[in-house]
Amino acid sequence: MKSKLTSIAEAGNLVFSQNLRITHLSKAGRIEEAVRVFEKMTRRNTVTWNSMISGYAKNGRVGDARRHFDEMPAKNLVSWNTMLAGYLHNDLVEDAANLFDRMPKRDLFSWTLMITCYSRVGDLGKAMQLFQKLPDKSDPVCWNAMIAGYAKNKQFLDARKLFDEMPVKDLISYNSMLAGYTQNEEMRLASDFFEQIPERDVVSWNLMIEGFVQVGDLNMAGKVFGQIPNPNVVSWVTMLSAFARNARVDDARRLFDVMPVRNVVAWNAMITGYVQNLRIEEGYQLFLKMPERNSISWTTMIDGFVRVGLLHKARELLEKMPYKNVAAQTAVIYGYVRSVRLDDARLLFDRIGCRDTVCWNTMISGYAQSGRMDDAMELMLKMPKKDVVSWNILIAGYCQTGEMSKAVEVFDRMVKKNLVSWNSLVSGFTQNGFYMDALRYFLSMNREGMKPDHATFACVLSACANLAALQAGGQLHQLTLKNGHLNNLFVGNGLIALYSKCGRVIEAKQMFDEIIWVDIISWNSLIAGYAINGHGKQAIQLFHEMEADGLRPDEITFVGVLSACSHAGLIDKGVEIFHSMTSEYSIAPVSEHYSCMVDLLGRAGRVEEAYKLVSEMPIEANAGTWGALLGASRIHCNLELAKTAAEKLLEAEPYKTSNYVTLSNIHAEAGRWDEVERIRKLMKERGVIKQPGCSWIEVNNKVHAFFADDPTQPRLSEVCETLKRLTVKMRMIGHLPEFDTGLVD
Numbered sequence: 001m002k003s004k005l006t007s008i009a010e011a012g013n014l015v016f017s018q019n020l021r022i023t024h025l026s027k028a029g030r031i032e033e034a035v036r037v038f039e040k041m042t043r044r045n046t047v048t049w050n051s052m053i054s055g056y057a058k059n060g061r062v063g064d065a066r067r068h069f070d071e072m073p074a075k076n077l078v079s080w081n082t083m084l085a086g087y088l089h090n091d092l093v094e095d096a097a098n099l100f101d102r103m104p105k106r107d108l109f110s111w112t113l114m115i116t117c118y119s120r121v122g123d124l125g126k127a128m129q130l131f132q133k134l135p136d137k138s139d140p141v142c143w144n145a146m147i148a149g150y151a152k153n154k155q156f157l158d159a160r161k162l163f164d165e166m167p168v169k170d171l172i173s174y175n176s177m178l179a180g181y182t183q184n185e186e187m188r189l190a191s192d193f194f195e196q197i198p199e200r201d202v203v204s205w206n207l208m209i210e211g212f213v214q215v216g217d218l219n220m221a222g223k224v225f226g227q228i229p230n231p232n233v234v235s236w237v238t239m240l241s242a243f244a245r246n247a248r249v250d251d252a253r254r255l256f257d258v259m260p261v262r263n264v265v266a267w268n269a270m271i272t273g274y275v276q277n278l279r280i281e282e283g284y285q286l287f288l289k290m291p292e293r294n295s296i297s298w299t300t301m302i303d304g305f306v307r308v309g310l311l312h313k314a315r316e317l318l319e320k321m322p323y324k325n326v327a328a329q330t331a332v333i334y335g336y337v338r339s340v341r342l343d344d345a346r347l348l349f350d351r352i353g354c355r356d357t358v359c360w361n362t363m364i365s366g367y368a369q370s371g372r373m374d375d376a377m378e379l380m381l382k383m384p385k386k387d388v389v390s391w392n393i394l395i396a397g398y399c400q401t402g403e404m405s406k407a408v409e410v411f412d413r414m415v416k417k418n419l420v421s422w423n424s425l426v427s428g429f430t431q432n433g434f435y436m437d438a439l440r441y442f443l444s445m446n447r448e449g450m451k452p453d454h455a456t457f458a459c460v461l462s463a464c465a466n467l468a469a470l471q472a473g474g475q476l477h478q479l480t481l482k483n484g485h486l487n488n489l490f491v492g493n494g495l496i497a498l499y500s501k502c503g504r505v506i507e508a509k510q511m512f513d514e515i516i517w518v519d520i521i522s523w524n525s526l527i528a529g530y531a532i533n534g535h536g537k538q539a540i541q542l543f544h545e546m547e548a549d550g551l552r553p554d555e556i557t558f559v560g561v562l563s564a565c566s567h568a569g570l571i572d573k574g575v576e577i578f579h580s581m582t583s584e585y586s587i588a589p590v591s592e593h594y595s596c597m598v599d600l601l602g603r604a605g606r607v608e609e610a611y612k613l614v615s616e617m618p619i620e621a622n623a624g625t626w627g628a629l630l631g632a633s634r635i636h637c638n639l640e641l642a643k644t645a646a647e648k649l650l651e652a653e654p655y656k657t658s659n660y661v662t663l664s665n666i667h668a669e670a671g672r673w674d675e676v677e678r679i680r681k682l683m684k685e686r687g688v689i690k691q692p693g694c695s696w697i698e699v700n701n702k703v704h705a706f707f708a709d710d711p712t713q714p715r716l717s718e719v720c721e722t723l724k725r726l727t728v729k730m731r732m733i734g735h736l737p738e739f740d741t742g743l744v745d
Contacts (some may be wrong), residue, residue: 019047026055028295029325032354045073050082057086060356062095083111088117106684108136112145119149124158135381140168144176151180158190175203182211189221202232209235213242233261237269268296275304301330306335314577326352330359337366361389373406392420399428401629404437422450427459435463439472450477454488461494471503493521505538520554527560540577555587562596564604574600591622598625602632612640623652630662640665657683 016277018041035505051073054064069075069083087096096117103110111134118127131137131146143166150159163169163177174197181190190211197204212221225231225239236259243252252492256262256270267290273546274283287293287301298321305314314332321328323553336345349363351728360383367376376397379388391414398407411417422445429438442460445452452460457480464473477495480486492515495724499508508529515522523546530539530686543561546553553561558581578597581587594617601610607629614629619681626649633642644727646663660683669676 008355015041015043015045015048019045020049022051022055026051026058028323029059030323031059031061039078046076046493047080050079053079053082053086057083058462059087060090062086062090062092066095073289077105077107077110080105081107081113084113084117088120091117091121093117093121093123095143096302097635108139108141114140115142116143119145119152122153123147124153124155138167140166140170140173144170144172145174148176148180149324150328151177152183154180154184156180156184156186163193169206171197171199173200174198175201175207178204178207182207183686184213185215187215187217191560202228202230202235205231206234206238206720209238209242213238216246217419218242218248219537222523231423233259233263233266237266241269241273244269244276247277249273249277249279264290264292264294264297268300269295271297271300271304275300275307278308278371279309280304280310293323295323295328299325299331302328303331306331306338309335309339311335311339326354326356326359329683330362332354333359333366334362337362337369337676340370342366342370342372346623357385357387357390361387364390365393368393368400371397373397373401373403375401388414388416388418388421389616392418395424395428397430399424404428404434417450419450419456421451421667423453423455423459426456426463427528430459430466433466435467438463439467454485457483457488458483458490458494461491461498465494465498465501470498470504473502474497487516489515489517489519489522492673493519493525495523496525496529500525500532503533505529505535520551523551524554524560525555527557527564531560531564531567534567536564536566536570540573540659543577553585553587555593556588558589559589559592559596562593562600567598570604571600571604571606591619591625594619594621595624595628598628598632602628602635605636607632607636607641608637611644621648623649623651623656626652634666639666 018037021037022034024035025031034052038048038052049068053065053068056062056068063429064145065083065086066725069079071426072079075488080099082104084096084099085098085684087093091704096114100106100110100114102438111130115127115130118124123613127146127149130530131142134142140409143162147163150156153661158361159180160175163173166173174193178190178193178197181193190208190657194204194208195199198499200294205224209221212218212704214559221239221242225235236255240252240255240259243249243255244718252270256266259266267286271283273288274280274286284301287297288426290297302314302317302321305311305317311332314335318324318328318332319441329348333348336342338350345363345366349359351556357395360379364376364379364383367373367379376394380386380394383390391410394410395407398404407425407428411421414421422441423517424670425443426438426445429441442456442463445456459477461473461476464470464476473495477486477498480491480495492511495511497593499505499511508526511519512522512526523542527539527542527546530536530542537560543553543557546557558577562574563575565571565577574597576592578589581589582591594613598610600633601613610632614625617625626645630642630645630649633645643663643666646666650660650663659677664676667673667679
């Protein structure tokens with residue numbers, strides 16, 4: 001009999017220890033190991049099942065939690081509450097409500113969980129309905145849940161009214177109310193309420209510290225910390241982390257060194273401070289001294305090495321890690337991705353047994369950022385649980401590689417789109433030159449109730465600027481004002497570019513003057529605006545104002561200024577500024593600057609000098625430079641030089657139709673018809689197809705596009721007749737060369 005009782009006791013102890021093991025593994029995020037322990041158990045009790053349900057739910061695997069719940073041979077009230085808590089943990093309100101309605105029996109904990117569930121997602125109406133149905137309201141727990149819900153959602157008057165109506169208040173009630181104030185940065189109200197608390201505990205004091213830290217008042221936070229009768233480790237860590245986050249790492253270390261008791265959280269907070277401020281070696285020395293480490297300690301240190309590019313040290317530390325969690329492995333994968341070592345990243349990715357969504361997205365993002373979209377899509381198809389970030393990564397990747405049709409295809413497949421999804425697509429259309437499509441999707445976005453942000457407006461304004469769609473841009477200007485985005489720097493810069501490209505320089509200057517803190521883009525946009533609209537002297541004056549303001553010009557600034565000199569015929573000033581790039585600012589000229597100089601010299605008739613500049617360039621001339629020389633040569637009737645420039649242009653862009661047409665026209669102008677025929681044959685051999693030319697104009701808030709050889713265009717004959725008259729007038733005043741062109745593009 002004794003041996004039988006002993007064996008029963010031993011079996012019970014085994015189940016108890018296995019249950020503890022499951023709970024421990026679940027809390028550490030090692031859910032797969034917990035599953036293996038569960039599956040090997042020959043005996044299971046209700047606690048075993050409840051532990052697995054809780055573990056699954058806390059690790060985001062709610063479907064598995066519900067499957068286990070449904071398979072349980074016998075459920076108790078704890079089982080129902082555990083499943084309900086799982087839904088709450090994952091903000092699955094509808095599932096929680098359905099389960100709550102089915103519960104055969106409820107206790108105060110069940111009601112409080114459901115009230116908290118509604119409060120957390122901001123559905124305070126349903127939370128209050130449930131609160132009013134509560135059979136027994138004598139316990140302050142349910143009151144506290146409602147107060148916390150109101151406070152979290154910034155409904156302080158309702159929270160305070162309920163607080164005042166409470167039949168019995170406990171310290172948790174006071175702290176719930178206080179937390180509402182501090183977590184919403186209402187520190188004046190928090191301070192007044194704090195003084196009214198009859199008996200404070202360390203939680204009350206810690207809430208005040210955290211509140212002042214949150215609003216950036218570290219002096220008040222330190223003052224409150226100094227007044228705590230018995231600070232606990234949370235008090236110390238809160239102050240320590242605040243110093244570290246605000247780059248006061250030495251203050252954090254002084255606090256750390258005098259801590260009476262340090263737990264692993266305190267050590268981790270100090271190491272995190274060093275890592276966030278890129279003092280990795282100091283963080284590593286502290287890491288080596290830790291009496292005990294958890295997964296956060298290892299992951300933080302690995303992330304630190306990744307941040308400063310020491311991938312070999314990050315990988316060494318990962319290999320030494322007792323249990324390689326997915327966060328640490330993902331950190332190293334991110335490091336490989338950032339260093340464009342995608343094959344190393346993939347090898348590590350394939351070794352991970354249980355990958356989370358962040359891990360999958362990191363690897364997919366690596367492929368997308370490197371333009372390997374086939375690999376990104378292949379991995380995406382294998383991903384078991386895709387989130388909106390996964391889809392957005394693919395959209396951004398296809399936009400980056402210019403595959404807009406595939407980006408749209410991915411976008412259309414998305415069940416749930418967020419603002420990033422729309423912005424990625426609108427931005428993609430704008431960056432790839434599909435400005436009309438950018439505007440169309442912006443309108444669709446508004447129709448579907450998605451509110452644009454400053455990034456949306458910046459992209460669409462850029463599209464309007466490139467279309468010179470002044471009326472549409474003006475309406476967007478009003479929308480940015482209505483939506484409160486007019487003070488945003490990106491939006492302001494977009495409006496400067498819009499008005500500049502539409503010839504409204506006064507409005508562009510007005511926008512520039514209204515921006516509180518202008519940046520280099522603001523200056524460059526306005527300088528370019530003056531340049532393209534023929535206000536060369538104003539552009540140069542603005543350039544000097546920029547210098548006087550202490551802002552250092554960049555490469556784009558000089559492109560705008562040189563272009564202004566070219567348009568205004570300020571030859572000597574342009575040459576002076578060009579030389580100042582290297583002598584004063586140590587900026588090496590690039591092809592765009594040489595193109596401006598060629599255009600500058602060419603407009604003044606100094607074509608040979610322009611050709612000499614191109615020939616002596618320390619870098620290889622690109623298509624823009626040869627194109628500028630070609631334009632200058634043709635205007636000044638230097639056909640031999642024009643031919644040379646056109647040949648070079650053809651080498652730089654062998655598949656661009658207009659280059660063949662230009663070269664053919666040059667030979668025609670010289671009467672070399674055999675060369676004209678040779679160019680035509682060359683086009684056929686290379687499979688170059690002449691695309692119809694396209695231009696557009698905005699009239700009555702509508703953009704009208706015109707294609708060459710399009711007989712369907714309304715009023716085509718009137719358009720052609722007007723164009724002929726304009727061409728004749730331009731020739732008469734010397735704006736077109738008097739060439740007898742055989743072929744015209």
